[in-house]
Amino acid sequence: MTSAGSLAAVHARAPGKINVFLKVGALLDDGYHDVAIAYQAVSLYEDVRVHHADDFSVEVAGTVEVSRVPTNGSNIAIKAARLLARKAGYRAGARISITKRVPVAGGMGGGSADAAATLLACDALWGTDLPREELLGLARELGADVPFALTGGTAIGTGRGDQLSPALAKGNFQWVLVLADFGLSTPAVYAELDRHRDRHAQDIFPADPTPTVDTNVLQAIRAGDPHMLAETLHNDLQAPAIHLQPSLAEILELGEQNGALAGVISGSGPTVAFLAADLDGALELQIALSAARMNVVRATGPVHGARIMQD
Numbered sequence: 001m002t003s004a005g006s007l008a009a010v011h012a013r014a015p016g017k018i019n020v021f022l023k024v025g026a027l028l029d030d031g032y033h034d035v036a037i038a039y040q041a042v043s044l045y046e047d048v049r050v051h052h053a054d055d056f057s058v059e060v061a062g063t064v065e066v067s068r069v070p071t072n073g074s075n076i077a078i079k080a081a082r083l084l085a086r087k088a089g090y091r092a093g094a095r096i097s098i099t100k101r102v103p104v105a106g107g108m109g110g111g112s113a114d115a116a117a118t119l120l121a122c123d124a125l126w127g128t129d130l131p132r133e134e135l136l137g138l139a140r141e142l143g144a145d146v147p148f149a150l151t152g153g154t155a156i157g158t159g160r161g162d163q164l165s166p167a168l169a170k171g172n173f174q175w176v177l178v179l180a181d182f183g184l185s186t187p188a189v190y191a192e193l194d195r196h197r198d199r200h201a202q203d204i205f206p207a208d209p210t211p212t213v214d215t216n217v218l219q220a221i222r223a224g225d226p227h228m229l230a231e232t233l234h235n236d237l238q239a240p241a242i243h244l245q246p247s248l249a250e251i252l253e254l255g256e257q258n259g260a261l262a263g264v265i266s267g268s269g270p271t272v273a274f275l276a277a278d279l280d281g282a283l284e285l286q287i288a289l290s291a292a293r294m295n296v297v298r299a300t301g302p303v304h305g306a307r308i309m310q311d
Ligand SMILES: C[C@@](CO)(OP(=O)(O)O)[C@H](O)COP(=O)(O)OP(=O)(O)OC[C@H]1O[C@@H](n2ccc(N)nc2=O)[C@H](O)[C@@H]1O
Pocket: 019, 022, 031, 032, 033, 034, 035, 037, 106, 107, 108, 109, 110, 112, 142, 143, 144, 145, 146, 159, 160, 161, 186, 187, 190, 266, 267, 268, 269
C-alpha cells in the first residue's frame, strides 16, 4: 500500500473540448463505435479540489446547470478517485469539490474533464505518483473522452476516440458557443444514428469501416487558418442530434446568418460551436446571439490539458 502524500489539498484544472471533426464507423460488439475525431481543448475549465478524507464524496458548484450533476457514486469524479485508489492500493478516500464551467451533458466533455482532473489531483494528494501511461490507461477505463481531457491541445482520436495522437497546431481559434437549457444523452445520440443507418439504405451508405480524419482538417489546424477549418468542420452525430432536438437546426442557421464562418454541433450536442474569423468577429457574433436571447459564451482553443494548479 502507498502511504498518503504530505499535501493537505490539491487543485487540478482540466478543459472542455470541441470535436472539430467526428466520423462514426461501425457499431462494435462492445456497444461502442469506431470513430475518427479531431479534438480541440478550449478555454472553458473545470476546477477540481481534493482533500484527504476517510470516504469518497463530491460537491459541485459553478456557472452551469449543476443541479443536473449527480453527487453520489455515479459522479465520474468519484469513479475516477475510486479507480485510482483501487489500482494504486490506496486505502482511504477523498473529498472532491468541483467548480463547473463546461455545460452539463452538452457534448463538451465536462464530466471527462472532471475525471481527468480528479485522477491528477488524487495522484498528487495521495502520493501514488503513477506513471503518465498508467494514468492514461485509467482514463480510458473511465470513458472514451477522458484521455483527451488529460492530454488537451489538439489531437486525433481513433478506436473509441481514446487512442490519441497529437496534431500540430498553430495560433488560436475563436469559438462562440451556444449552450442549450437541455442536455442530450451520448448513448441516445449514437443510437439514433444507428437507427437512421438501419432505416436508410445502410447498403447504399454503409458506415465507413475505417473512419479517418480528413487531411484538410489537419492542414487547417496546422496552418491556424479559421477559414480553412470552417470549410472542414464535420460531425456525423449532428443529424441524429438535430433529429432528437430540431431546434438545434435554427440555432445553426442563426449563427451562420450573423457572421459565423461555420457552425457545428460539438460531440453528441446540444452545444453549438461557431467558428469566428477573429476576436472581433467572435465578439460581434456573441452580441448578436445574446440579443436573440441565446445563452452564449466565448472560448479559444487549443489550450493545455489537465494540470495541477499552484494556489
Ligand atoms: C460523443 C463524444 C465525442 O467526443 O463526446 P460527448 O458528446 O459525449 O462529449 C464521445 O464519443 C463520447 O465520449 P464519452 O462521453 O467519454 O463516452 P463514454 O462515456 O465512454 O460512452 C458513453 C456511451 O456512448 C457511446 N459511444 C461512445 C464512444 C464511442 N466511440 N462509441 C459509442 O457508441 C456508447 O453507447 C457508450 O456506452
